[in-house]
Amino acid sequence: MIVMKFDAPSIGSFDRLRGVAKLVLQNKARKPVVVTSALPKVTDLLLETAQLAAERESDYEDKLQEIETLHQEVVEELLRDGPARRRLLAHVKELMGELRTFCTAVYALEELTPRTLDAVAAIGERLSGEIVAEALVQEGLRAEVVDARTIIITDEAFGNAAPQMAEIGPRARLHLKPMLDTGIVPVLGGYMGATPSGVTTTLGRGGADATAAIVGTLLEAQEIQIWTEVDGLMNVDPKVAADAQAIPSVSPEEAAELTYFGTKVLHPAMILPAVERGVPIRVCNTQQPTAPGTLVTASDPTGPSGPRAVAYRKGITVVLISQPKMLMASGYLRKVFEVFERHDTAVDLIATSEVSISLTLDDIENIGPIKADLARLGEVKVMREKAIVSLVGRGFFRYQGLARRIFEALAGVNVVMISFAASDVNISVVVDEGDAERAVHSLHREFFSEIAAEKPAS
Ligand code: ASP
Ligand code: MG
16 A cells, blocks of 8 residues: 655645546555645634634634635535535535634633644644545545544644554554555545544644654555655755755655755654655655655665755854863863753754854744853853755765865855764754855755766765
8 A cells, every 4th residue: 555645735726636636546556545734724724713712803703714715615616516515515514613613612711722722723634634535536536534533543742742653553454454455545634633532633733744654654555655846855945056856865864854954845753663664755746746756765874975965044043152161171061051951942053172162053032041141151152144054965974075075165155163973964064144045056066966966076
């Protein structure tokens, strides 16, 4: 079997839905399980609606109407007037009724708990599941919605619930296997789950990918396909370099590095279990279904080494702490990091010399108190508006001449910090925000343009 997961843009209109149905039909022989996101914007709208109701803003009712209309319009485009359309519209009404009840209660009580918010959010995927299943039926497939909450058992961490794999495995086999064996395509709304006692939960934003990964891993799928509107993981931001290309294959480690830089296609936490069980994950483009996309598989330690992508992230702050007394002292780093822990702030890159430490932060909400606490440990300098530019790849430790090529490529750019050797899949430099695109461009040209490909790797 395979898992085919479709994101919101892929199911956002009649044409898109037809395209999706055709793709599923083409893969019928591979016994697909379909996992779907909510329709575009719907999850955001649902969360906003509940929030408005909790704040006793009566416009929440307009939002409810917007959500209802949006789904009705898709149904009306998809189906001509007849029993199927009437059945589906009735179903939309029923779920909207449930949503209204939730929101009325939130409004009346002026209270929105994470538990209620999950019940509200799950409506998006419960609605889209019905619509996608109907689109498949229209294409001649035997498709049936399976309520993901009967399979995806989670803990009670509402809003970001953890799947209980030991509970899910038997349920997935029990509910889905017989369907697959009799040629039925099960359609699951992604993102949602339920506690063992049946209370609705969600797996966190973007969680439909997780649903696909969980089901594919536990049913030992031949492949988990994540269908989206990009060609896969790109080797550079297409906005920076016109010749950006999809990376044919990445290891989970490389995918994790790229995720930090906003390649939001895959979350590392869901990739690992699949890859460990030997289930490949492929990111595919609904607009270009025949393109190979990006395959995520376990890395081959003897395979070719070298850079695979250039990524960047702006809005970075560098903190530099220097303290001559640090020379030969022990326990100093602990004191520094305690400050960041105390202020609940994640540190990304770190570089040290004998008497100073540089590190980067994304989140500077608490920079004031952090600076004050660090000032007790040494001299502190804060540099804002920086960017991290990273070369991501594999086997960097055994790739000769890498540093020379990087620094030659960055000759015209002022580098304020370097982090290398934390892993052999990433080398990062910190530059001024205004230099980020130029740095990315130069690195991309050095390592990925045709001319570079012809250069002998030294
Ligand atoms: N619909 C949910 C969200 O927008 C889950 C997903 O699409 O992955 O976060
Ligand atoms: Mg997504």
